[in-house]
Amino acid sequence: MKRLTFPIPAFAKHLVLPFGLVAVCLSALCTSCLDDESLSLPNTPMGNFKSCWRTLDEHYCYFAEKKVDWDDVYRRYEPYFRDSVQNDFDAFHYLYQMLGELRDGHVNLYSNFNVARNWSWFEDYPQNFDATLLERYYLGTNYWMAGGMKYGMLRDTIGYVHYPSFSNTVGKSNINYVLGLLGNAKGLIFDVRDNGGGNLTNVETIVSRFTAQDLTYGYIMHKQGPGHDDFSEPQELTVDGYSPDRSKKPLWDAARQPVVILTNRSCFSATNTFVMAMKALDGQPAEGDGATGTKMVKTMGDRTGGGGGLPFESTLPNGWVVRFSTSPMLDIHQRPIEEGFAPDYYVQMDSLHAYQDHVDDIIESARAFINKNTRMKYKKE
């Protein structure tokens, strides 16, 4: 057997550079050029406080809107976490107070034993809604249900739909059947009182049935960086129009059959966005060949609770989850909707009237409005 040799060819020197680069990169990556320690804080009271404060400092979108000096908040709460916090309950208490300074219903802190929240946007106002009264004296026992909606026809041929939560998925066929079966009504009462929000896609599914053409109903922005003012340009929020039989008429013709949206202070988040979208329909010209007039979509009841920021979530070192608004939404005039929408007609529900006479004043006001403004005509038998 020949003796093994290892000849080094002349071109081998040209391989030194690429292999050397690889070795340098390998060593650099092994030590990591990312300073993970500065991004990932320890599970200590100060670590949890800094993580919570920094997460909101870099992602929260309403500091200017709420007129909150977040750096000042840090200076006031940092001593508590340095000196006073002894256990998880203390830490939760002070974080609860710190987040409460934002007065935002979309800001929450979820721990294993409690949820920090700010509900003053409806707790400080009358409720203007009675679910028992609604079920016993308006819907009765023969109402139908589809896609999370309860619906039926009131005595005077007025359609009524109660949608308690936008977390209930509304399918396209659901809303088609609901509006189709109520299609002979003089008008429609769409009750979203006590609806705390949910999925924005349900908003678009419902609103699309009221317009045959694409509708721009608002705008949305998002943060492009950690600065308090690093926002993108507003992007249009649009709904694809829907016409069931290609007649260029929407499924529900609000020009002939007025729509009244019932709201109260508990209408929040996606419900607030739904009200914004329906208000964008009001005054639009009637659609369809030979159609005249304008669509009539009014809101009645109390001001909505607001909640115009799309919330994100993040985790703290101790495992708690903090939620916060990060993408502000604007109406069609590019005004913020965080503080909610005032109704077209303020109507307060008289509790005594409701208890004694079993009357929901807001529903009755909506019925009177529809009876006065409907353009539906019925053949005399």
Add this chain to the structure above:
Amino acid sequence: MKKTLKNLLLTLSLCSNALLAGAQQEETLSAPNPVPQERETVVYEPLEGKIRCLDIEPVRPVTSSLMLGIGGSTVHDTYLTNQLYKGNSFAVAYERNRLRSKMKWDSDQWLDCSLADTQDEASESNSMMSFRLRYHYAMHRVWKFGLRDWMHQPTHVVFAGPYASLNIGANYSLSMGSGNNPANMHLSNNFGLSAGYQWNYFIRQRPSNVRFQVQLPIVGAAFSPEYAASYYETFLVSDKGGRTYSTSFHNQQDLDVRLTTDIPVSIIPLPRLQRFGSSLRVGVQYHIETQDINHLITRYSYFQAVVGWTWQYLPFRAPSR
């Protein structure tokens, strides 16, 4: 007198005819293979420009390997959370290596599917699942040193060349499943340098090797949402909430390192296994991918022990004309 001369001439003519006939017969007997009047020529066309034995390339062996990897993993995705997550990872990989033109190039394909289950490093109370599907294709120039006589196997093989990769995956936070940012998608493709060294040796006269390979992307493209843009806005509202960004060393640091050895199965004293010409592959692999785009830092890395099966075969097929 006249009669006698006539008879004599007649006799002489008869004798001469007889002699001539006999001579012809002798000629006939002495020439068993008469030369044909017209010879048929056969023209053999030269094969130049057509297939010649020297133009047919030798059959190039294919080395395939199926591997399982188990190890630790680190995930950091600031789109979801600032916390670092650490845990376990599991991967299944398939590699196909084939010598190419004139045995001086080889192609190396690598398909890898990995899954990581990680927990918040600080409190271990939140979990994140990560998934990656990666495909690499490299074309190496091969240099061989230290030829052996009886096996014609090179002892040392150095290879280097370009490679392209496609990487698809996602990070999903189990504790934020009901929010608007529970997951972040990862989609990138890269072009870079792949290089390595293989040492061939023998165990009990069975071929074995140790192989070290490094892959370093240089340029590429990756998808990233904008800093706090939701996927609802990115995909349903507009196309301005995220887009594809060019990547290089300034915003991406990726690396793949593999060190494996192929141990011939036939050295194992089991009669059934000795019939197969395959190897047991054992080794380690390290993968890291890091991005810093739109103030979002994404990092996914794992270090795994690898065990697998390697087999070689010769793909016989009719040579192309």
